[in-house]
Amino acid sequence: MDSMTLIAMVSIVIAGLTTGFGTMAPALGEGRSVAAALSSLAQQPDAAATITRTLFVGLAMIESTAIYCFVVSMILIFANPFWNYAIAQAAGR
Amino acid sequence: MDSMTLIAMVSIVIAGLTTGFGTMAPALGEGRSVAAALSSLAQQPDAAATITRTLFVGLAMIESTAIYCFVVSMILIFANPFWNYAIAQAAGR
Amino acid sequence: MDSMTLIAMVSIVIAGLTTGFGTMAPALGEGRSVAAALSSLAQQPDAAATITRTLFVGLAMIESTAIYCFVVSMILIFANPFWNYAIAQAAGR
Amino acid sequence: MDSMTLIAMVSIVIAGLTTGFGTMAPALGEGRSVAAALSSLAQQPDAAATITRTLFVGLAMIESTAIYCFVVSMILIFANPFWNYAIAQAAGR
Amino acid sequence: MDSMTLIAMVSIVIAGLTTGFGTMAPALGEGRSVAAALSSLAQQPDAAATITRTLFVGLAMIESTAIYCFVVSMILIFANPFWNYAIAQAAGR
Amino acid sequence: MDSMTLIAMVSIVIAGLTTGFGTMAPALGEGRSVAAALSSLAQQPDAAATITRTLFVGLAMIESTAIYCFVVSMILIFANPFWNYAIAQAAGR
Amino acid sequence: MDSMTLIAMVSIVIAGLTTGFGTMAPALGEGRSVAAALSSLAQQPDAAATITRTLFVGLAMIESTAIYCFVVSMILIFANPFWNYAIAQAAGR
Amino acid sequence: MDSMTLIAMVSIVIAGLTTGFGTMAPALGEGRSVAAALSSLAQQPDAAATITRTLFVGLAMIESTAIYCFVVSMILIFANPFWNYAIAQAAGR
Amino acid sequence: MDSMTLIAMVSIVIAGLTTGFGTMAPALGEGRSVAAALSSLAQQPDAAATITRTLFVGLAMIESTAIYCFVVSMILIFANPFWNYAIAQAAGR
Amino acid sequence: MDSMTLIAMVSIVIAGLTTGFGTMAPALGEGRSVAAALSSLAQQPDAAATITRTLFVGLAMIESTAIYCFVVSMILIFANPFWNYAIAQAAGR
Amino acid sequence: MDSMTLIAMVSIVIAGLTTGFGTMAPALGEGRSVAAALSSLAQQPDAAATITRTLFVGLAMIESTAIYCFVVSMILIFANPFWNYAIAQAAGR
């Protein structure tokens, strides 16, 4: 059962790190975007519609990189092909 | 019981690190957003309604990355499929 | 008792690190927010009510990330499922 | 089965790290671009059409580097030639 | 007595590090807040009452994160459940 | 089969790292270029044609460094001369 | 006597590091506060009373985080419960 | 075959790292140059010819450092004298 | 004599590091304060008395954190309770 | 053949790192110079001749440090005295 | 003589590091102070007496932290109580 334990451990570690570190940059990038949006609103309140629309499109694109990380994490925890192969090997052994 | 201990240890470590480090960037990003909101309010008090609404939408999106991390932590502590498999193995052994 | 010691050690380490490092960013973010609030108050004293209300909402959201970390620390010290399982194993052995 | 375990572990680790770290810079770069777009909109609302069009072209190019990383991750998880070779070796052994 | 020594060592290390590093960010954040307060006072002496009140509320919230760290340190030194369990085990052995 | 496993592992690791880290700087550089382009458009809308043309030439040159990295990754995964030599050795052995 | 030596070593190390690193941030924060106070005094000499009073309150709060660290150091050197327990064990053995 | 494996591994690692890290700085430098070119175009549209000509010469010189790295990588993968010597030794052995 | 050597080595190391690193931040903080004081003097020569008085109070508080570190170093070299205990043990053995 | 393998490995590693890292700073420095040249051209188009001449002299001097690194790399790969000595030893053995 | 060698080595290492790193911050802080003094002199030549007097007092306080480090180094090289104890032990053995 040693090799299964190793795969499980590695999957846990990487699932956590990928989400933990991979969401850092999106959070910072979104913070910067929101801050810029707020300054822009204060500077030009009449363009509020364009600004908020552009902001939401931008946030969606930035959030997409966080979601890539979350997806990889979820694949590693719940749909890990290496783990499935190992279970199949262990069951067939 | 060695492999269970390893999985438990790794789960504890990663649960803590994912939350501990993964909430850093959201906190910084939210701090930046709030600071920008306050400066904007001081600069254009008349646009307070638009500014605070945009701020809250932005904070919610930034907070979502922190919540991804917290969710992964909680999954690793309370709904860890590798741990469940190991318990099942140990019970059936 | 070796595996229990390991789990205890890891729980102590991660509980401390999660709180110690996870509260860094909120403290910095709150410092930035408070600084911005004070500058805004000096710039536009008439908007004090809006500014302080927005500040407190923002501080609450930033503080929430620190509280996630503190909660994970407390779970690891006082309600650790892996530790409880190990105690149950040790008691039943 | 040792060499298969090693390849599986390495593939998991690198798949996670490549996505986790490789999406950092795109998120930051997109955050910067969006922030610049919002400031530009506030400064020159009449050029909104040109600005948003340039922004979307730029975001697409930046996002492409994140997609390179995601593609490498997916290749390593689902279409890894080294893993396939190892499975073929194990099956034929 | 080996496992007790390990738990004691880890508790000492983490108690020190949690306080030593966890108080860094609050100190920096408070320094920033105080600096902003002083600049604001110089800029708008008439709003001194509002500024100092907001400053003290902000300092209290920032200090709270330092106190979380100090509390975890004190729990690890004086009310450590893992250490208590180990003493109970050693006494009952 | 040990030396083949090592070469496979190293190829996987380096393929991931080269893409993961090598695309960081292009993403940041492109983000900076796009941000500058947007500011320039806001400042001088009449020069939109020259600005976007220069931007696209610049993005292409920056993207080329990301493509060098991606090419090296693909060579290491799908056309690795050391791996081919090792397979030939293993087949002929 | 081995376990006592280890506890002594760890206590010495952490006592030094906690004070050595934990006083860094307060020193920087106080430096920033004092610098801001001096600039404010130069800008608005008439508000000297308010500025210095606020400065001293702020310095006291920042210094408190340095004192937490110093207190933990002193506890670890002169009132270390783990060391006392170990001495009691050694004496009673 | 051990020494050949080592040389192969080291060549793969260094080929990847040299390209992966060596293209970072050119990408950043080119991003900076392009950004400066765009700002200059916005500021002085009449000098577009001189600016773009100087930009392209500069980009070529910066790109040359990326190409040094790519050349070293290609030499290590496809024309490595140490690998050739080792193959000759292995063939003649 | 092995455990005494270890305690001596650790005490030397930590005494040096605590002073060496713990005096960094005070030196930087004092440098900042002095720089601010000089700028303030140049800006408002008439407030020289208030400025220098505030500067000296501030320098004293910053210096206090350096002195905490120096005190801990001196305690570890000349009044180390763990070393004294070890000498007593060695003498009584 | 062990010592030859070691020398070969070390030569490969250092050849790659010297070029990979040694070209970083020239690329950044050239990027800065080109950016400054472009800003200067925009500011003072009449001095274009002097500016571009000074730029090219400067780029040549900066490029020279990158060439030192490339030369050392090439010496280590193609004219390595230690490797030649080792081959001579191996041939004469 | 092994334990004496260890103490000697550690003393040499720490004596060098304490001076080498501990004088960094004072040098930077003094550089900053001198730079500020020179700017102030250029801005307000009439206040030269006050400025240089304040500068020298400030430099003395900053230099004091460098001197703490130098003193600890000298104590470790020429008046090291642990080394003296070890020599006494060796002589009396």
Added chain:
Amino acid sequence: MDSMTLIAMVSIVIAGLTTGFGTMAPALGEGRSVAAALSSLAQQPDAAATITRTLFVGLAMIESTAIYCFVVSMILIFANPFWNYAIAQAAGR
């Protein structure tokens, strides 16, 4: 022949690192100088003679530090006294 291999390896490593890292700072410093020269030329075209003369003298002094590094590298590769001694020892053995 082991000790000769070690000296050869160390000489190769250090020769590469000294040149690779030692030319970083000169490249950055020269880039800064050239950038400043270009800005100065744009600002004051009439002083071109003085500016370029001072620039070349400065570049020569900065380049001298890069040349120190290159000289040490060349000494280590082609005139290494430790290597010569080892060859003499090996020849005379």
Added chain:
Amino acid sequence: MDSMTLIAMVSIVIAGLTTGFGTMAPALGEGRSVAAALSSLAQQPDAAATITRTLFVGLAMIESTAIYCFVVSMILIFANPFWNYAIAQAAGR
């Protein structure tokens, strides 16, 4: 002779590092001071006498920290008490 070799190695290492790293900060601090002096001279040529005198005093104080490091290096190479003791021991053995 083993312990003498160790002391010699450590002395060489620390002598080099103390000088190599300990002269970094003085060089940076002096660079900053000289830069400030030159700016001040350009701004207020009439105060050249005061400025250069203050500059030289400041440079002397900053240089003093570099000299502390050089002195410690020279002591470790040419007047090392631990090395002398070891030679005396070796001679008397």
Added chain:
Amino acid sequence: MDSMTLIAMVSIVIAGLTTGFGTMAPALGEGRSVAAALSSLAQQPDAAATITRTLFVGLAMIESTAIYCFVVSMILIFANPFWNYAIAQAAGR
């Protein structure tokens, strides 16, 4: 001959690192000084004599720290007392 090899290796390593890293800061500091000199010349061409004289004095002082490092390197390579002692020991053995 083992201890001689160790001393030779350490001397080579430290000689390279001391020069390689120790010349970094002087290069940066000189770059800053030259940049400031050029800006000053552009701002105040009439003070060229004073500026260049002060620049050369400053460069000489900064260069002196680089020369300390080079001297230590040369001492370690060509006049190393520990190496001389070891040779004398080896000759007399």
